[in-house]
Amino acid sequence: MSWQTIPEMVLSSDDRFGDAEAVVDGSVRLTFREVVHRIRCAAGSFAGIGIRKGDRVAIWAPNSAQWIIAVFGLLTAGATLVPINTRYKQDEAADILTRSGAKAVLVQPGFLGLDFSAPAGVRVIDITGDFLSGGTPLDVEVSGSDIADIMYTSGTTGRPKGVMMNHRQVLRLFGEWCDLADLREGDRYLIVNPFFHMFGYKAGLIASFLRGATIYPMPVLDMDHVLELIETEKITMLPGPPTLYQSLLAANDGSRDLSSLRAAVTGSADIPVDLIRRIKRDLPFQTIMTGYGLTEAGTATASRPGDTFEQIATTVGEPCDGIEISIAHDAEVLIRGYNVMQGYLDEPDATAAAIDADGWLHTGDLGELVDGRRLRIIGRKKDMFIVGGFNAYPAEIESYLLEHPAVDQVAVVGVPDDRLGQVGKAFVVAREVISEDELLEWSRTRMAGFKAPRSITFLDQLPMNATGKVMKDLLR
Incomplete structure (x- = not known):
């Protein structure tokens, strides 16, 4: 079928999959018919607080059944999603809420011990409360060219920027993803990737409603x-x-x-x-x-x-x-x-x-x-460093180091060197004991001299952001 918008596709799952399970979250088990009804009610709740077509609503909360009802409810009300990384601190989230112009933010109080508040003028809604279920069922006409979501980049190379995608793009992209990933009707899909990220939301929630898979949200x-x-x-x-x-x-x-x-x-x-x-x-x-x-x-x-x-x-x-x-x-x-x-x-x-x-x-x-x-x-591009006039690419060096049986995880950065300008430094999480000298010598036998790291620091774990990317700025 050729849907033009995400709400159109999601609401049609009532007819397409009916009493098949849509969401299982602890003791909560909802069929597609039940979850679509709750989504329509959530849309009415958003309209009831003045959310209109084109308004932006943020979700700053972990994976849950409520997140699913909230996101499709706000889209069904004609609003635009602004997901916020749950690992962000107060000031980071406030920056995104302010720059996105969000009218409201849904939060789960107490998650990870964070204080979920918002700048003045942004309504804070407890996603675990009664808000989502209290509205009169509603859906608003939306166009395929309307902006569906504004996802902020991970911010590993500067201040996060808000990426705008429309409904039609998302449906086409992740319809094909379902085919390539072999997602089928009746699959039971454990989603460990965070919903605030494309991998969890679009390749997770949207893909599951496209195919009729049961969603199992995992908050951490x-x-x-x-x-x-x-x-x-x-x-x-x-x-x-x-x-x-x-x-x-x-x-x-x-x-x-x-x-x-x-x-x-x-x-x-x-x-x-x-x-x-x-x-x-x-x-x-x-x-x-x-x-x-x-x-x-x-x-x-x-x-x-x-x-x-x-x-x-x-x-x-x-x-x-x-x-x-x-x-x-x-x-x-x-x-x-x-x-x-x-x-x-x-x-x-x-x-x-x-x-x-x-x-x-x-x-x-x-x-x-x-x-x-x-x-x-x-x-x-920004990770590349130059060793005595030769371009060195950390991802290539890391791929060589991962071939060593003692290396579990690795990240390479360029560090200053008086003679060569920059040289490579490796940060390694080892799966078995190995010395720095042993691994450096092994490296020199596997790659050109300008690529081989000149020093190694062993860590218990690499610093990662919530989407699984190594935060190399911290290593530098």
Whole structure:
């Protein structure tokens, strides 16, 4: 079917899937028919406090059934979603609420011990209270070209910018994602990725309503709970960052029944070839997909069925339908197609800097095309450092270091050097004991001298933001 808007698609799930389970959150179990009714009531609640078509409403809360009802309720009322990272502190959230012009923000008081308040003029609503259920059922006419969401970038390279996407873009992008990820009607989808992120909201909630999959929201990653849900609820779909699968492999001691798992989807970080091999060999997954995406363009590339372990681990697949990938003269990855954002909210100069006159989005990522079509990411433009005149790309160096059996996780940054300008420094989370000298010597045998790190610091864990990206500014 060809829906033009997200509310149109979500509300149609009442007829398409009826009494099949839509959401399971602890003791809360809702069918598609029940959740659609609650979404319509939530839309009435938003209208009741003066939310009108085009107004912006923020959600600053963890994954839950209420989050699902709230987001589709506000979209059904004609509003635009502004999701906020739950790891943000008060000032960070206030900045986004102010710059987005949000009329209201839904919060879960007490989550992670945070004080969920808002700037003057922004209504604060307890997402766990009675607000969502108190309205008269409603839906407002929305257009496919209307802005559906304003997602703020992760802010690892500067102040977050608000990325605007419309309804039609999102539906087309994640309709194809469902096919590539092998999401099916009746799947039981454990969503550990946060709903404030594209991976959790669009590849999670929207994809599930497109296909008729049951959503299991997880507010914080707890591996014991993950294992329990897989066994008791027969989870079939489990996307997540590589660290999720590493934890799953470590916990797979035979004491839990994981046989229901069928489809894995990963990305957001470099993936050792051996990890992909072990996921396929030691876990029951039948399909593994990886891809490349960013807030400004959704999922732009994806692996395909039949790809080898090495292809899945070392490349991010081929362009999705209707999307072009090009490599600029400086190796920057460029993207063009229907999926490119409508722009950054209230930042015309930043938008013009990101999308050139020919419609190419400049991603800031560095890459190369393998076999003419398959994309390999080799680093971030701003991460690149120059060693004695040679360009060094941290992602490439990290991929070599991950081949060492003692290395579990690694991040490489450039640091000042009196003779060479900059040299590489590696931060390593080890899975077994190894000395700095041993790993440095091994590195020199595996890569060119200018690439090999000159020093190594061992850490218990790398600093990560809530979307699984290493915060290299902290390492520097």
